[in-house]
Amino acid sequence: MPFLVYPLIGLLTIYTLALGLGQPEVWKEAWPWALAYYGTTLAGDLWTTLRGLERGYRESNLLYAKALQFGSWGMPLVDLGLLSLKVVFLTRLTGDPLLSYPLALAIAGHGHLVGFLWNLGQLTRAQP
Incomplete structure (x- = not known):
């Protein structure tokens, strides 16, 4: 992935935090939608x-690249740990675990x- 993709993820994260802190009652009720998303x-x-x-491409995220060496379950298992860290940080930030999970x-x-979206674009582009 190009380096410019990471600021996009950062902007989406900041926007989500602003929405969550601005309207916490909406986010507490929307946890099934957040889980589905x-x-x-x-x-x-x-x-x-x-x-x-x-097809011979490589994973650009080093953490997921290591996790995928253990099979297809590596990425979701590492993600559980990352989600736990996010919840701990957000609980400290918001003071409300019911808001932190969604x-x-x-x-x-x-x-x-x-x-x-990046992977799909790479997979669907024409091969020479």
């Missing part, structure tokens, strides 16, 4: 990553969405 983007990112690895799922989903 996260699960869908994780599945899409994992699917396109595995297809790319089959925010963490949405923020993690943003990274997977960008990764999925």
Whole structure:
């Protein structure tokens, strides 16, 4: 992935935090949607990553590259740890664990969405 993709993920994260801190009651009720968003983007990112690895591409995220050496379950298992860290940080920031979980799922989903779209673009471009 090009370096400019990471500021996009950062902007999406800041925007999500601003929405979560501005309207916490909405986010507390939207946790099923945040879970569905996260699960869908994780599945899409994992699917396109595995297809790319089959074609000879490499994973640009070093943590996921190491995790994928253990098989296709490596990425979701590492993601559980990353989600836990996000929840701990967000609970410290907001003081409300019921708000922290949907925010963490949405923020993690943003990274997977960008990764999925990038991978899909690489997989669908014409091969010479």
